[in-house]
Amino acid sequence: MVAHAAVVLGLAVLSVLDHAVAQNNSALSSGDASPSAGPVSVNATGRGVQCPPCPENAQCGSNGCECNADFVMIDKVCKKAANSVGDPCEYEQQCKWKLGGFSTCSETRCICGPEGVAVENNSTCYAKKALGEECIYLEQCNHVLHGTCSKTLCLCDPGFVEFNKSCIPVVDKYNENCLEHVQCQNGKLGYGSTCRVDTKKCSCETEFFYHSSKQLCVFARGLNDACDGKNNDCFLPADGDKQNIQCTNLVCQCKKGFKSSEDNQKCGKNDEDSVC
Template sequence: MVLLVSGSWAALFLLFAQVNQVFRDLHYVGSCHITPREKISECKDIINEGTCWCRHGCNFIDGRCIEVGILLGQRCEHNYQCTGTNHATLCLRVQSHKVCSCQQDFFAIEDKCFRDRVSINENCVRDDQCTGTENAYCDKRATQNMSTCRCITGYVNKNLKCFKGNRRLYESCDWSEQCTGTTGSMQCRLVEGVKICHCQDGYSVFHGNCLKANLSLDEPCYVQAQCEGKLNTTNCVKNNDSIQLTCQCNAGFIRRKDVCLQADKALYEECQVDEQCRDKPGGGVCRQILHRKMCLCDDGYIEDRESLKCRKGDKKINDTCEINEQCNGTKNANTCHFVEMESRGICTCNQRFQWIEGRCLEVGRFMFEACDQQQQCNGTTNANVCKSFGNKTLCYCNNGFLEFRGKCVEDKKNVRRVL
């Protein structure tokens, strides 16, 4: 409020008579050339007339010129004087005198008032402002040129509160976002009345970490126990040139599409593919026998039922052998005979056969039985000749012997003696 006083003495006298009490603190003069009596007022020349004004920095309040714009910490009498510092609008008594002080919810640092109890995500200038949320600080990284209160390192913001983060497996928690201290333990679960960090669904504890469980072929893994999603796939290894460990078939198994099948199947064991039967020489065929598929020997090999091995077939006379069935390369030489001196078996002519002129021929042939070589004709005494009869060759009596009643007897006198 500003009071104007005219230079006219008559007007001043009348005004003074009415409000003389109001002007007790002002020195009104007829000319502004006269120095004011008090520092808080001054005389200004307005249209050639002197008028008393409160000086700059003072306002006319309650009939007095009162200094305003007082700064934080400076002396004051009334709240309205404290306008020099933002948010320092209270004139409060401090010890023996009153000074301009920060308003409620603000606090003084040096010559400024800062907002107190600032919460998460609200603007701030200093760390000690962020007391509205426990475990918060003022993040001064520019975000639209403004700093904001954030959770301190090691804490996470959830619902505008800072909770301790990096919680490990089985440690207490309030929210899943806290559970980052153990790989894969991303859930805060209520277990027997207590909330703890727990493995998320589909994960299990392996060596103190939560890792994905029940993995299948080719899925990345860290330990073998993860690989239980497919039968016989508990091998966690590097596959080919990959640097990543993945679930693969167990040792002793082979892969067929997305299934691991047992390898090294024995003869006559059930199988699904040929590769299961190929771990042994001569074994490599999975064949359907009636309603069942089983491992059998390749072509050119013979099944040894006793040892359950595949033996090389088509063995010829005098070839090494283990079983008779191998000796099928020479006709009538189907016997594997163990030669003790040589400690091995060899293919020989069958019983009642002999090796004659490059063939195994039946011996012990009787008279009139078919023959190819004379050595065959030793079934009838003195009938050791293989003789042609038309288009046939038959065993017959030796020279000097005659056939008589199925026997070979000496000619003439012997015949007469018999008669």
């Protein structure tokens, strides 16, 4: 059954071709057409398509004259399509045919336009992406200094933080130079730090104190203040790095073997002249 259908279809195609050729020959013999009339092709519907003389680098296809592979039709002429950024061009279409919509022809060479960037070994142009936008290639984010494509998002490189659509370095050390608060807060000093307006140096916010051994700005929860027991945020600035205070039963208290001073600013050893 299938073989019979194939034979019938083949005979139908031959019949169409014979009819088209006969019409062409008839036109030639009657003087209605010149001997330069083009060949006949068959399209997907099985109908004959008569092509005019096709231009160079073209052939008669199912829809008439069609450019060969790697060529693009421009003003009825087949021009060589660009395969990579930097290939020669006369028209923008030569670039866009394979390199995509973010390419253009500039000074007889295909380049990526101002909103595009070359990827995949210069074989195509993809859109540049801003920080926080989705990306596929590193190159899409590289136009931002210290930007990268990480987990399908344009982000700042490690050691940098986003500010005003750019990446600026974080500051990890207390009293180091800074320009913006985020530089200090995203470094080791933590959320309790700030960039002082007067000195332009990283410091600790009000009610936060610098814990030198932790290199961190900690919230100064003093004696008898409530604490959560998780963040180790009980801190007495007067004791410096030798902290003898801890969170006990959700209250900041002196460690075992230590007593609070009269002003509750220090925790000293039991044998010191102090008051519980």
